[in-house]
Amino acid sequence: ATAVPHAEVLEAAKPLLKEKGIDLEIKVFQDYILPNVALKDKDLDANYFQTPGYLALQMKDNKDFDFVSVGEIHKEPIGVYSKKYKSLKDLPNGAKIIMSNSFSDHGRILPIFEKAGLIKLKDGVGANARVEDIIENPKNLDFSTLIEAKLLASSFESGEGDAVVINTNYALEGGVDIGKYGIAFEGDDVVPANLVVVRSEDKDKETIKTFVDVLKSKEIQDFIKEKYKGSVVTVSE
Structure with a gap:
């Protein structure tokens, strides 16, 4: 994840995930390159920072990236x-x-x-x-x-x-x-979503599904609305 808002959203999700038996470890990156390299190298189970366009470009340029999106969480208008x-x-x-x-x-x-x-x-x-x-x-x-x-x-x-x-x-x-x-x-109608991305082989894992469900939950969506006051937009808005 990048530091803001992604890592902050994940921190808010930590106790909810703990209740479901998942101990979340958050790794913060300062750029857009290393999170996908770390995912490929299996240093991460998922990353949360990129849009569909960026993911497509990265997979086109890096043939060893076999990734898939498992959920749209929020939008960040440029x-x-x-x-x-x-x-x-x-x-x-x-x-x-x-x-x-x-x-x-x-x-x-x-x-x-x-x-x-x-x-x-x-x-x-x-x-x-x-x-x-x-x-x-x-x-x-x-x-x-x-x-x-x-x-x-x-x-x-x-x-x-x-x-x-x-x-x-x-x-x-x-x-x-x-x-x-x-x-x-950007107009809200054209802003791409920020995704949770995993290796294709892991897309059906129960822990991944639970992780995404928590990020899409009302508690986390409300957290995003209240903390960022429109500068970050929930996908449901």
Whole structure:
């Protein structure tokens, strides 16, 4: 799991799992690469951090990853944050937009700007959109894709760029004031779910089924709603 919100959600689930005879050990990772490597190496029984698009990309690029999702738990809308501007439409000509180097996020990020009328993407690219798929960019926005997702919050706090696009888990972990600085977010209808992922051979294990049932329980879904107040959304919402 990544630290926020995933590990916090798992901590809340620990006593519920204990009641069902499962002792949960939580391993926190600071990036998106190692959790899948650890799952492949059987250092983990499951991981909880990734979206369907990221999982598909990882399995395509790593032929020894034989994984499957066993449950959708919550959603984290990606947000655009700025200390200088109050809305996307306020961004000036040539504004620098900092976003992660994770290609699976680009198909989520660029439609935010297209929906605001700032860019136009090639027809049909959908969730696979890349910066090179921008065919109209009247304000000549400069999309920078060099930074790891986990470093975006510190880039924002140090004042880099005119706007920084941050995954909600890293915004929360980095202490970014989402309500104050968030100027645009993905629509709830397009936000992909964060998954519990296991090795395919383990998908029918009773302990895995119980684990997912607890994470989907009313107690945990209520915990997510109350703690994150909309910055993290339950799948049932």
